Amino acid sequence: QKEVEQDPGPLSVPEGAIVSLNCTYSNSAFQYFMWYRQYSRKGPELLMYTYSSGNKEDGRFTAQVDKSSKYISLFIRDSQPSDSATYLCAMSAGTGGFKTIFGAGTRLFVKA
């Protein structure tokens, strides 16, 4: 069993839709939870960063962490074609990005 599970998709939605992306994990030591966006042939860029459980909102993006269920989510409101990318969940048990483990990534297509 992988430490982090993420549905690779692809997920195709119309412009303006609400997108829900999810990951589950098995290591209860994870404390830092992140979402990265990766465009084709580019390095991942950090979207959201959360420490421990709870919600965090940044513009159209909301990240949720439920440590009791070992489940994290990213919601994208009013999705745009420019949101089309691969979304990677990532998590770590230590500070400084120590041994951050990534999911396989979900490919998202937002159709105009």
Next chain:
Amino acid sequence: ETGVTQSPTHLIKTRGQQVTLRCSSQSGHNTVSWYQQALGQGPQFIFQYYREEENGRGNFPPRFSGLQFPNYSSELNVNALELDDSALYLCASSRAGPNTGELFFGEGSRLTVL
């Protein structure tokens, strides 16, 4: 842009050769991590360097080795290249300290092994 730069951007090697990839970290960051990303997969943790010492390693064989220099830049060396080593190699810098989990990635070095 993250301020993390990697070189070279692309390279082609043959099986059995050795390769060195380089990374300059973002200003103020003292920790560097290296990841391997195969096509269609998420990044896989290779190792992390902090204060010029290896500070954690993933499930990669010893032919994957690294260095961190006093200016926090880093190298990834891979010996005896195998076809399965073909991938995007990503360098990420971060700042050690409490509540500092974020990684900042470079654009990667795409390695093809023939």
